[in-house]
Amino acid sequence: MPKIVVIGSGIAGLFAALRLSEAGNQVTIITKERSVDSSTNWAQGGIAGILDKTDGEGKESHIKDTLVAGDGLCDRTVVERVVEEAGDRIRDLLSYGVDFQKEGDDFHLVKEGGHSARRILHARDATGAEIERALTEAILQKDNIEVREYCLGVDLIQRVHGQPEMGIKGIWCLDLETENMNALYADAVLIATGGCGQLWEKTTNPKVASGDGLAMAVRAGASSKDMAFFQFHPTALMTGNDKPFLITEALRGEGGIILDDSGLKNYNINGGLPEKYSFTLEYSELGSLATRDVVARSCDQRMKITGAKNVWLITDHLPKELLHSNFPTIEKRLNEFGLSLGKDPLPVAPAAHYMVGGLKVDIQGRVMMSNDNPIPGLYGIGEVACTGMHGANRLASNSLLEAVVFANRAAEHFISNPIDSEEEIPKWRADGMQELIEHAPLVRDLETLRKTMTHDVGIVRSFSRLERAGRMLDLLTEEVDLIWRKSIPTRELVEIRNLVLVATHITNDAIQRKENRGLHYNIDLI
């Protein structure tokens, strides 16, 4: 019976594991912390998609909005397929027990930035947690799925070392409880490790988002694509803590408005509706509900001009009942910081949010080498993958959708093209390696890395800053490599090694770009 290892327990990993197990495969999911620790579990707004297969107009408009947000770089075929398959995959989620919010017999649909219609299904403002709950419960019912928590994927094992075209036959993992390195045999490995928000000082992502899967696949011969496009979410709550909490775009979909200090002052003095005081109108006629790249950039520029640490999200003009019923998680969290939804101006600023680029994959989720051939036995699904769906900028609530569609596609591809070849796998060679006694240099390297990415590879870039970042990353690569070669791996070491590699791919891609598109904005190219 084929054995498959899935790395990651977010929506992509869990969904693919269910599909593969239903076809009789033996699946092992490895995950870095608890199973629920994922970006999926933190997703608020929802999942976009047209349920009714006959609604051609609805699907066409979803395709159009996705292409507009992607600023000319989406792969139209991929967008069409994902939108076409959305209804079936959302029905699959329902069959696994996901409880999306209803209004009478129909689903309650919301709208977010860049969407021209209400087409987002949600579970109030905790959609991801609901999806994670249902899929995890479905996994527990399966005898042929094993979940290994606190198991860190470190590197892929190639069938023939140095020859990616020969394929992958497993993965080395670090058991974070026993601190032992283990080799797991696999006929196929599905990388579903999510994004890399931990590269920046302020991020909406959980701690596990350190680009591990992307880095390990690249070391095994995979290509990355469109790495310069990293999405910053415009409205992360800034309350002085270093872990920004996301305020979903759905709140702006319901009429929330972003103001700067002077707009807030004028609104307080003159009253009326807050829209007319919003600086975001200077950047787009859609104002606070323009696409994320535009809103994040306008907030960033306004904060740089005024020197303010944040802008303000205004909700006091919105119906209290609607806020209370649709955004209970946000309301509870705000209350913890002494703020009230529907009353207080909320201090918000952009924070690193979503990796639009990623592992270059084909329409089946197979990970590609630079010669555009797939690496046998290796799939990339979810945020770690660059499918062409998002182009230069992701449309809100399209990522859960893309993840579930490609998880299904990758699973189906393996099911129709199984590899089953039990083989010996090597043992981890630790000869001459020492325990890492001092972690302090790694902590300093991580701080340097985050500062570099925040200041030099952020929302607004320039060639001189990108090149400076490149030089700093060369140095960090050398430093981390020195430690890596002589030390027994620890989580900190594995993660910084991966983060530095992913940062280098982002910076190099940004340096090579000759035009501003979507999320990539270089002031030297204006």
Ligand SMILES: Cc1cc2nc3c(=O)[nH]c(=O)nc-3n(C[C@H](O)[C@H](O)[C@H](O)COP(=O)(O)OP(=O)(O)OC[C@H]3O[C@@H](n4cnc5c(N)ncnc54)[C@H](O)[C@@H]3O)c2cc1C
């Ligand atoms: C706060 C927030 C709100 C969001 N809201 C929305 C929304 O409303 N709608 C939407 O469409 N998208 C939203 N997104 C984006 C969306 O949630 C993610 O893109 C999506 O959930 C990614 O799913 P995934 O399965 O690819 O990865 P994740 O859900 O991030 O899961 C990755 C998994 O891989 C594991 N992992 C990572 N590295 C390793 C390793 N080396 N070894 C073992 N395990 C590893 C992690 O522990 C985790 O289990 C949001 C994201 C955030 C952070």
